[in-house]
Amino acid sequence: MTERLKLTNAVIKYSERVIIHDFSLSVNSGEMVFITGSNGSGKSTLIKTIAGLLPLSSGTLERTAKISYVPQLEEADRDFPARVNEIVLTGTQRRGKLLYSQEDKERAKHAMLELGIYELASRQLTTLSGGQLRRVFIARAICGLGDLLLLDEPCAGLDVQAHEILFAVLRKILDDGCAVLMVTHDESDINGIEGARVINIS
């Protein structure tokens, strides 16, 4: 078992306000961790910090370089002239790699098939529902999957079927040794993965 993420005595501030105070967490390969907590408790801030989008005020963050991130939806995400497959493919980009290989395209196709959105591949983002766009973001993360998958409330707006698809995908990648960290509000998510750890940060 390899450690994919190690956060030690983390303090995270946002606009001078301390959001996360002295928080430690370690996640190993193949391990599922749910982060729960009330609104404003800093779940998203925590996951953004782990994704490298926000700085730590103090403490240390050690993690694998190969992460995949599913951010929360924002209104601007849909109002953009792009097709679904253009967006999904970007998940395979990495530093120092400018072009898509044939393998990348296969992986993107496979990820869209897995998430049940392959028939949307050439649709414009503006025509998608919130739940469909969320599946696009999950497919984007899956097709360039690293050693650690970070999901920020991926289930909001997903219908029952899409929810089941997501959890089937999660179980598979956990078996393959990927570590998964998911922010959620929903108790039923927690029961979706056997042996998952739950951390409440409020």
Place this chain on the structure above:
Amino acid sequence: MSEIIELFTYPFVQRALIAGSLISICAAMLGVILVLKHYSLIGHGLSEIGFASLSLAAALNIPALIISAPAVILASFVIMFVSQRYKTSGDIAIALASSAALAFGVIISSVTGKSSNMSGYLFGSVLAITQDELIFAVIISIIIILAFVIFYNRLFLITYNEDYARSLGINIVLYQFIISLMTALIIVTGMRIMGTLLISGIIILPAVSAKSFARGFKSLVIISALISFIAFISGLILSFVFNLPAGASVILSSTIILILVKIFIS
């Protein structure tokens, strides 16, 4: 009609056609990124700084590019940095810098008695392009098109969502730098042709028109470049036929295209 065709046989018109078409195409490709990233004002701000640098170069009697190229490139980095750092006040910074630069340019021109050049700086003179300027425009255009093709996937990723790109370990600052540099180069090259007051129009207008009917990012870039090319050629013909200033005619033609697109497509 035959008069127009005959016009295109003159070397000065051919130079205008080649340089103008290339600059229009490059500006419109870049315009897609600037419009989608809400950086539309950057082109305008930089062109005013370009105007100030042209006035200064004329006052000091040195070739314009020696001052304007470094000044506009440096300004583009500062503007990008400020608008990244202080998200809400970025547009204020651009508005302040551009009007200050314009004032500076006007004062320099008038104090040194070179205010007769001002109209050329402000509105351009596409038909007065020299052989050297043509070569410079061709080289810059090739560099910009190549950079666009090589970095296409990355530019798309960053234009869509910088935070997501950062989570993949991509060096965002490097690409912001590349986008700024390309914008500055287009402005420095294009302001001689279109004029400093009008250059931001050829960057922004075609991209806004194309956005009305392009379905994906790639088609948006291609359609924007195509619209810009059509606007340039039709603007140039308009200026010959009605004896109008060339730069202004190109912008007018691009504006008419935008209005038609908005009426018939949206």
